[in-house]
Amino acid sequence: MSDRRPHRLCYVSDAIRPMAKSELIGLLARARRNNASDSITGLLLYSEGHFMQLLEGPVDRLWRRFDRIRVDGRHRDLRMILDEPALDGRLFPGWPMGWLDLGRAAPLDRDRLQRMVDAPRDGSDTIGRAEVIALLRDFRNQLPKRHDNAPSPAAA
Numbered sequence: 575m576s577d578r579r580p581h582r583l584c585y586v587s588d589a590i591r592p593m594a595k596s597e598l599i600g601l602l603a604r605a606r607r608n609n610a611s612d613s614i615t616g617l618l619l620y621s622e623g624h625f626m627q628l629l630e631g632p633v634d635r636l637w638r639r640f641d642r643i644r645v646d647g648r649h650r651d652l653r654m655i656l657d658e659p660a661l662d663g664r665l666f667p668g669w670p671m672g673w674l675d676l677g678r679a680a681p682l683d684r685d686r687l688q689r690m691v692d693a694p695r696d697g698s699d700t701i702g703r704a705e706v707i708a709l710l711r712d713f714r715n716q717l718p719k720r721h722d723n724a725p726s727p728a729a730a
């Protein structure tokens with residue numbers, strides 16, 4: 575029987591090489607198509623060679639999709655920073671995969687993202703759940719109204 579309890583995963587990873595805007599647009603379009611049919615929602619960030627992604631949805635479908643994402647050759651060294659039941663509801667309802675251009679984010683947000691990217695690897699401290707959730711909530715408040723925004727191809 576399928577297990578549809580809501581679950582939440584968030585990881586950071588390193589791109590194997592800098593991603594062009596056109597590649598990011600393609601990745602997002604595919605992700606959104608797949609996620610929409612799997613009831614998966616979330617947020618994808620790309621900044622200076624690092625990804626951060628939140629995925630939320632039915633636990634069985636979520637892990638099935640994550641197992642594909644994990645082995646994707648475009649990134650490596652995935653570090654899980656959240657893995658929990660989403661009992662409190664989705665953080666990005668309605669977003670088959672939100673996209674935020676961190677180039678336009680406040681420098682403070684870039685620093686906070688960098689902390690996520692660095693901390694799990696150096697092992698000196700673990701990132702608290704509250705910190706991750708707070709960062710995701712702040713990012714959500716910066717998203718535009720449209721659910722299908724993407725990097726501008728003009729700048730690719």
Ligand SMILES: Cc1cc2nc3c(=O)[nH]c(=O)nc-3n(C[C@H](O)[C@H](O)[C@H](O)COP(=O)(O)O)c2cc1C
Nearest residue numbers: 604605606608609625627639642643646648649671
């Ligand atoms: C950083 C990153 C994030 C990704 N996010 C998703 C995602 O949210 N949903 C998805 O279907 N594929 C995502 N992908 C692509 C998957 O790795 C994989 O190519 C895709 O799920 C293949 O599915 P398909 O062959 O069924 O279309 C992502 C890839 C990368 C590198």
